[in-house]
Amino acid sequence: MHERDPMVALLLELIGGFFGFLGIGWIYAGRAAPGIVLLVGYWLLDWVVGLILAFGTLGAWCCIWPAQNLLFGALSGYLAYRWVEQHP
Numbered sequence: 001m002h003e004r005d006p007m008v009a010l011l012l013e014l015i016g017g018f019f020g021f022l023g024i025g026w027i028y029a030g031r032a033a034p035g036i037v038l039l040v041g042y043w044l045l046d047w048v049v050g051l052i053l054a055f056g057t058l059g060a061w062c063c064i065w066p067a068q069n070l071l072f073g074a075l076s077g078y079l080a081y082r083w084v085e086q087h088p
Helices: 006-018 024-028 034-054 063-084
Strands: none
Touching: 006 024, 006 063, 024 034, 024 063, 034 063
């Protein structure tokens, strides 16, 4: 078994989160079940809430959507980083 790099988990989560693939860093970290739940759950929540907000704000939400993905990716990436650090 190889040791996982916490920085890779953080970057995967940050970049994946920006593109709507939140959970990839957790899968890399060895936490496949939470990673898949996060991936599918975020897709559903992101698209449902995002579409409602996009229509409700007449499209203005689309300008904020990438920042939202980046914020959630950064938060989840930080948590994945800490988890890998504590569980080598």
